[in-house]
Amino acid sequence: MDALAGSTPFPIPVDYLKYWINQNPTVDWKQLGYKGFENYFNDSVDLYRPIIGTDNSDLSQFKHFGGKMIIWHGWDDKLIPPKGTIHYYNRVLKIMGGQNDTDEFLKLYMAPGVDHCKGGEGADKINGFQSLVNWVENKQPPTTLTAQKIEKGQITLQRPLCPYPQKTVYKGKGDTNNPTNFECQ
Structure with missing residues (x-):
């Protein structure tokens, strides 16, 4: 899978950032920086863990x-x-x-x-x-x-x-x- 390494990121996380987290298709992932990415990741966890979270080990x-x-x-x-x-x-x-x-x-x-x-x-x-x-x-x-x-x-x-x-x-x-x-x- 060439899309996992190189200058172009794998499209799923880019679309996730745009459409799910920020709900803005014009968001440019290159402008995030590390801290921005970390904030978006934390927002994602807060927003979607109750709905689609798959890390709860208490079954x-x-x-x-x-x-x-x-x-x-x-x-x-x-x-x-x-x-x-x-x-x-x-x-x-x-x-x-x-x-x-x-x-x-x-x-x-x-x-x-x-x-x-x-x-x-x-x-x-x-x-x-x-x-x-x-x-x-x-x-x-x-x-x-x-x-x-x-x-x-x-x-x-x-x-x-x-x-x-x-x-x-x-x-x-x-x-x-x-x-x-x-x-x-």
Whole structure:
């Protein structure tokens, strides 16, 4: 993603500044300076955390009402740092009673080689939605997710994704494109 470095900023934060925070399409981000950016960031938090904030790690109401959540994140994401998702997940674990209690309603899966939601060298087609439906409707929590790389209509890579902090490990024999030849450790 060339737009993440260089003289032209990534367009999403520029538009966010103009249309959401300042509500003025003529705002010039170059005139902000560091202190101006910091003030706009703080304004953003104050204005929108109650509406779209995603950093609250107290998910007790969500759990109480029977919510189920699958989070997956590509290890090669260049837009949203994957370690931020892990940090959030670890905060949830701490507040929600640890791994066993959290596993009742929330699972995190990390996808090796996958960029922001898709792309990269890794298997980026992930069956998260169907796994969530099975969990909610059939009371079958996922143990792994299936990830595939599809190129020109053909599956070129297939792997299971293990719930974090486990990792997918090849058993040492068999086709490396067969998910059954891997285990979670």
